[in-house]
Amino acid sequence: MPSELDTRLFDPGRINLLIGILLFLAFLIINMLRARAGHSFFIRPLAGLQALDEAIGRATEMGRPILYMPGLGDMSEVGTLASITIMTRVARKVAELGCDLEVPCYDPMVMAIMDGVARQAYREVGREHDYKVGSIYYVSAQQFAYVAAVTGMMLRDRPAANIYMGSFYAESLFLAETGNLTGAIQIAGCDKVTQLPFFVCACDYTLLGEELFAAGAYIGREPVQLATIAAQDWAKALAIAVMLIVLLLTAFGHPELRRILQVS
Amino acid sequence: MSPVETWIAAFLTLCVFSFLYRDNPFYRFAEHLFVGSAAGYLLAVQYQNVILPNVVLPITTGKPTPQTIVLTLIPLMLGLLMVARVSPRFTGPARWAIAFYVGxxxxxxxxxxxxxxxxxxxxDAVKPFAPGWGAVNSALVLIGLLTVLAYFFFSAPHQGLxxxxxxxxxxxxxxxxGASFGYTVMARVSLLISRVQFLLRDWLHLIPMS
Incomplete structure (x- = not known):
């Protein structure tokens, strides 16, 4: 018997998810208002991001390209969204310094978006005509065909810097290890916990998990963007508080409270 | 696998392994063959799985209703706008499709x-502690979660507690x-063993078939 189509506009089983999103939005708005009122936020330094400028500068001095890999995720991956934000900053710096940027893409949609983002970055620094059409290109949507092409390119073109930002899977070690062999400075940021060990081993700097999401706001150092990092921290503090309260109440005989954290 | 297929597979395996020495024409041949055949294969898959059922069949089979036509043409237009960005004149409209997609x-x-x-x-973190010695494990998980979360606080300096x-x-x-790295290296070694087995057993017949 075919299952009936759920036509409800509102699913009460997911109300806790809605409350979580609304709370996060409230944190975001409060911190943005604080930023606009002139509050300055402390954000601890992230070594991997500070090294980005160094890597781009090094590539410019050496006259070699920068290889930026946005990962294998599609647009539904939060890591890919973070990668697009970082790409904006990287492309702007590359445009300012005038070095070459190569972006081999796995997903055609990500390629189209990366291309748009890079063009915009070049336009913002007034160097629209320096943008090289074809520097952001589609390679393959087959995982190991992508690996074969990119590793071959690493050995042939010898980029001065390899930047891996996004969602990576089994290809992470192949790419990072080959990049390491070529002597390029390597900076990685990945939201896949299972792949982080390989980047930690083979790269000079690695953004661990959530550092990748904070990176886009961090690079810009604009108060409103830094406010989003503060909002994330408030959300984490709330999560810890909720967790400890529910745990304590569970220990004192109220296990049903766990349900507030379960989404249908 | 026929002998010809085995020979082709063995040749391509060796071409890829030659990368261990350095980049060379054999590796480049295998690389381009792989990328090219993957592109061709994926194009056929996309046509069969996306364009045929979502664009061609709804319009060509039966009598298309206005609803079918609209539901087919809107995604088709968005897709065409994506392709249109190859022409500088259509770069602007191409962004509409991209904005829709990102949103x-x-x-x-x-x-x-x-x-x-x-x-x-x-x-999962708020599950009641396991009884007996299992409580140590539960406590470790909780301490691990709390301390790792502490590491990921960006707006407070790592000082004091x-x-x-x-x-x-x-x-x-x-x-x-470290544990994840070791686990994956083991998995990769097993992949290498399987490839070496293929070369020695199926191709060279140096080890007996199991």
């Missing part, structure tokens, strides 16, 4: 991520990374 996927990603990565994690928690957190992370 939709961001909307889908955020609640999904919150559910899978935050709520599911918290729900927070600094100690963050340092403990990074140790937890490194132990987890």
């Amino acid at each position: 939709i996927y961001s909307g889908i990603a955020v609640p999904g991520y919150m559910q899978a990565q935050i709520y599911a994690q918290l729900s 927070h600094g100690v928690s963050a340092r403990v957190g990074i140790w937890f992370l490194m132990v987890a990374f």
Whole structure:
């Protein structure tokens, strides 16, 4: 018997998810208002991001390209969204310094978006005509065909810097290890916990998990963007508080409270 | 596998292995063959799985209703706008499709991520402690979660109690990374063994078939 189509506009089983999103939005708005009122936020330094400028500068001095890999995720991956934000900053710096940027893409949609983002970055620094059409290109949507092409390119073109930002899977070690062999400075940021060990081993700097999401706001150092990092921290503090309260109440005989954290 | 197929597979395997020495024409041949055949294969798959059922069949089979036509033409137009960006004249309209796509996927990603990565994690973390010695394991999981979260606080300096928690957190992370690394290296070695077995058994017949 075919299952009936759920036509409800509102699913009460997911109300806790809605409350979580609304709370996060409230944190975001409060911190943005604080930023606009002139509050300055402390954000601890992230070594991997500070090294980005160094890597781009090094590539410019050496006259070699920068290889930026946005990962294998599609647009539904939060890591890919973070990668697009970082790409904006990287492309702007590359445009300012005038070095070459190569972006081999796995997903055609990500390629189209990366291309748009890079063009915009070049336009913002007034160097629209320096943008090289074809520097952001589609390679393959087959995982190991992508690996074969990119590793071959690493050995042939010898980029001065390899930047891996996004969602990576089994290809992470192949790419990072080959990049390491070529002597390029390597900076990685990945939201896949299972792949982080390989980047930690083979790269000079690695953004661990959530550092990748904070990176886009961090690079810009604009108060409103830094406010989003503060909002994330408030959300984490709330999560810890909720967790400890529910745990304590569970220990004192109220296990049903766990349900507030379960989404249908 | 026929003998000809075995020989082709063995030749391509050796071509790829030659990368261990350095980049060379054999590796380049295998690389281009792989990328080219993957592109051709995926084009056929996309046509069969996306364009044929979503564009061609709804319009060509039966009598298309206005609803079918609209539901077919809107995504088709968005897709064509994406392709139109190859012409500088259409770069602007191409952004409409990209904006639509980014907006939709961001909307889908955020609640999904919150559910899978935050709520599911918290729900597991607040499970009652296991009885007996299992409580030690439960306590370790809880301490690990709290200290790793402390490491990921960006708007507070790693000083005092927070600094100690963050340092403990990074140790937890490194132990987890070490275990994951070892596990994956084992899996990769088993892949290598399977490839060497193919060369020695199926191709060279140096070891007996099991």
